[in-house]
Amino acid sequence: MPATTVRDLIGPDSIVLELGSSARDEAILELSQCLQHLGAVDDARAVTDAALAREALGSTNIGMGVAIPHAKSDHVGRAALAFGRRRAGVSWPGEAVADAGAGPDAEREMHSVDLVFLIASPEHASDDHLRVLAALARALIHEDFRTALRTSPTAGAVLELLERRLTVTA
Numbered sequence: 001m002p003a004t005t006v007r008d009l010i011g012p013d014s015i016v017l018e019l020g021s022s023a024r025d026e027a028i029l030e031l032s033q034c035l036q037h038l039g040a041v042d043d044a045r046a047v048t049d050a051a052l053a054r055e056a057l058g059s060t061n062i063g064m065g066v067a068i069p070h071a072k073s074d075h076v077g078r079a080a081l082a083f084g085r086r087r088a089g090v091s092w093p094g095e096a097v098a099d100a101g102a103g104p105d106a107e108r109e110m111h112s113v114d115l116v117f118l119i120a121s122p123e124h125a126s127d128d129h130l131r132v133l134a135a136l137a138r139a140l141i142h143e144d145f146r147t148a149l150r151t152s153p154t155a156g157a158v159l160e161l162l163e164r165r166l167t168v169t170a
Contacts, residue, residue, distance in 0.1 A: 004168045006159075009081040009132060014038055015155035016084035019116065025052060027090045028069050031082035031118040040080035040120065047073050047120050059094030061113055066140055067092050068133060070119035079121040081132060083158060085150065089114050115149055131168050139165045 014034040021027045028051050032044035041047050050071035054060070061067045067090070089112035119132050139145050145165055152158045 004079070004131070006081075006163045006166050006168065009079060009168070010083065010159065010162060011038065012155040012159055014040075014080065014082040015158050016082070017152075017155060017158075019084040019086040019090060022086065022088065022090055024055070024067075024069075024090060024092050027084060027086070027116055028052065028118060031084050031116065032120070034082045035076075035080045035118070035120055038080065040078050041073075041076050043075040046075040047071050050075075051118065051120075055094070059092065059096065061092045061094060061096040062137070062140070063096035064140065064143075064146060065089075065113050066115045066117075066146065067113040068117045068119065068136055070121075070133060072121050072123050072125065074123045076120045076122045076125075079119075079125060079132065082118040082120075083149075083162075084116045084118075085114055086116075087114060087150075090116060115146065135166045135168045138167075 016034060019027050019030055021030055029044060029048045032041060032047040035041040036044040050073040051069040054071060055069060060069045092111060092113045117136055148161050149158065152161055
C-alpha cells in the first residue's frame with residue numbers, strides 16, 4: 001500500500017485563509033463544506049455532527065491557538081484534511097488540552113483559536129485520522145511552523161508549507 005501524501009489529503013480548495021465564522025460549530029461546518037465540494041465528503045452536516053460528537057468527549061483545542069477537530073463518518077469517502085484560519089479567532093469551548101491547569105493568562109488561548117485543521121476519515125478506515133493527527137502534532141509544536149501558517153499569503157503557499165513540514169506515515 002503506497003504511503004499517503006499531503007496532496008492526497010488536502011488541496012488549495014480545502015484551505016480557507018479567513019474563516020467566515022467566529023464560532024466553533026460553524027467553522028467546522030465551513031471546513032466540512034470544503035471537503036464536500038472536493039468530493040471527499042457527501043454530507044457536510046453529518047461530518048460536522050460527527051466532529052461535534054467527538055468535541056463532546058473533550059476539546060480538540062490543543063493550545064497555541066490551534067484546534068484539530070476530527071471525525072470518522074460513513075459520509076466520508078476518503079481521508080481528507082481541511083485547514084482554516086481566522087485572524088480574529090474562533091471561539092472554541094472547553095479548555096485547551098496543552099493548557100489544562102494553566103493560570104488566568106492562558107484564558108484567551110483556552111477559548112479561542114486562529115488555526116483549525118479538520119480531519120475527516122471514513123468510519124471503517126484503519127487509523128488514517130490518527131496518522132494525520134500525529135503528523136500535525138509533530139509539526140505544530142514548532143512556533144515557526146505556526147507562524148508560517150498564520151502569515152502565508154495564499155492557499156498555495158499554505159499547501160507548500162504543509163508538504164514540506166508534514167510527514168504522514170503509513
